[in-house]
Amino acid sequence: MKYLKTYDEKCIGCNQCMTACSMAFFKEDIPAKSAIQVIEKPDGGYHLVVCDQQYRKCVDECPTQAITINKQGVVMINKKLCISCFACVAVCPIDAMRRCDGVLNPFKCVACGVCVKGCPTQAIEIVTEE
């Protein structure tokens, strides 16, 4: 299974990962359009919210079976089948499935790794586990 592994303790909150993600998929730098979210914790430090490809509740919940798992174990959304109900967003236990104003379909991390290069502290990395 391929996924984006996060290390909250290394994150410095620079948001470079969000910029990279949003630019890669939406061609604009809007934090809400990033599939990875950097959350500032009330007691200091940061928490990285991103799909770990493990829970897969969205896969079971999707009424059109638009959400499937690819050969690498990554949870993928088929936009041709997606009817934008956002049930997947509601059932995600870690808030990794996302919805943003102005965007028709839900979106999520597909473990592409585009964010990894921009991270100055190696707080994120693509890993593949059996």
Added chain:
Amino acid sequence: MNNTKIHTDVDALKARHVLLKEFRYELRPVVRGYNMRTLYVNVSSNEIREKPVSEEMKQKFTGGKGFGLKLLWDAISDTTRWNDPENEINIAMGPICGNTNYPGSGKSLVVSISPLTDIPIDSNVGGYFGPYLKFSGFDAIEIQGKAERDVIVYIDGNQGLIQIFEAPAEAVDSHILAEQMVELFADNDLEKMHISAVSAGRGAEHALIGCLNFSFYDRRRKVARLKQAGRGGIGTVLRDKKIKAVVVKYSGLSGKSNDPADLDTLQRTGLKLHKEIIALDDQQCRMRQIGTAHLVEIMDEYDLLPTHNFKFGRHADSPKINSHAFYELVTHGLPDGCWFGCTMACAKAADGFELVTGPYQGQRVTVDGPEYETVGGCGSNVGIFNPRAIMEINFYCDTYGLDTISFGTMTAFIMECWEKGVLNAERTGGLDFTWGNWRDTLEMMHQIARGEGFGLIAGLGTRKMKEYFIDHFDADPQLMQDIGCECKGLEYSQYVSKESLAQQGGYSMALKGPQHDEAWLIFMDMVNNQIPTFTDKAEALHYFPMFRTWFGLQGLCKLPWNDVEPANNAQTDEPAKVPEHVQNYVDIYNAITGGNLNKKELILQSERVYNFQKVLCMRLGRGRRSDDIPPFRMMGPVTVEEYESRQDRYDQQLREKVGVDPAGKSSEEKLRILRHYREEQYQHLLNAVYKRKGWTSEGVPTPEHLRKIGMDLPEVLAVVERHLR
């Protein structure tokens, strides 16, 4: 799903089709929730045409049931009855219908003159037909006429093509027919999800309680599943018109198929409710686990679960048929919405269920349900405390096209008639209707489907059975009236209303007959005592029927309104109204239509259509005060057995409410006093409610009221004037 495979020979079916008419129309996108045109199909003349929707029609009737009733009014005469060719089956949806964001947004509203009541019935049903018809280009389909031979009406919403063809080889029973339609019209596996069929079944050919099945293809189960427009016999009308199916195919559904004015608000509001359901449903109604069947134990606890023809409200064996029993039978972990995006997911189903009776005996099938109403009606009310038997009755009711609510209530009546000696084996052709006899109950249903034996008498429904038993079996007319649980000709749905005066009104004043979708006030009234005075009850019997009517104008399901509630709902001013959810509806209506509705105008939209429907009933010779009187079984104890079963309660009421000391009085005497008191109370209630609704004491909407709500159309006023004279 381990079901017995239904083999469909598509070529053999097609070979026998005879095309009678083909009609092409221009495809146009939906604009802000509307097409501004409806589809007219006449299966006598095979005429097919579009009808424009005027701005006035949209303003006055909103959509959904409003459009269905308006089209029906224009199509019939004052004397039209259910089996006249001019009677119609109108299926409409409404502006909000078909959105994929807000749970419960896929309902179709079906309107027709009912064979049970001779007035318009309206039935709210899930499945994919309504939304797909809308995105195919029409705000309603209006089906008139009677075909000579069995036909299918097919609408291809991607091609802009409508066909009527003779279809002699297709099945009549819905679970097979729905599969056949999917195989016939889907070009590939994915397209199966894009097909929805409306059909009835063989039972609907021989009974007046026929229902319609609306199909929705379940990709995971690989089964065409069924939701029912159950009430009032519309399936009977469909088969009388010799229509086997009305089928729509539409590919291309998206999150903006409705062309919403404000997609973000629509999405945000929908997602807010999804999250609420996911977070709270497990602690509240458990809809996602077991659907409405969760109500069985709640109703039993409050003495509201209909038992033995509504005599009692609970039974020692009810745990055998409670939600946990059915939880064992249905398949879990699937997104069981009857329309996309409904996370309430109450449409539960059992798979690989092996049938033990009837023509499909030995086959393994998917059974949609049971819902609470089916468990109440075909379970406790007939003394059947066997969950598998209830499942089987549910399956056969659906595939035969019979309404489980009417079937349950009328069978309960039959069983009490058996108990009281009105019926015996000679009169039933050997069937034994001892409480709980599920085998003979099913055999009666198979007789209905075959059109033979006692099944033909039962299929007439409760009202006509009463007359039959009086005429042929010398039954006591008063007893028949007291225990035959119908009003206006429609069988009651499955709640004991004896201890809630407001609910007696909610049931019996409901325009189409006693279905609880206008008002369910039992907890407000009986349990929480929130509406103690006649004025309070009248206000509730104004507001809730109007609010709930709105679901029918929009193509919405009632359940996500109050079968999940925001965590802070109890702290709001009016918890029973679920204010936050009402605001959600206002928000999504405005988000889709671009309108500027508020909570007050929402009620006004309903009031217009509600009063229109009332006047339509009057136009057809009904809608009188006398039509709103329940049988006494729904108002209180009819028999000494019932009185004595709750003697403490009734004695206390005699002391505290009636001011009579029960001491030393016989049960018969106390029964008489209590009955007199309750009947009088009900008349007071009628007076108060009619006044609040803007009607005369005879239940006629006044011209002033019609003017006030903007429903002073000349044809409406003409009917009203006739009744005021």
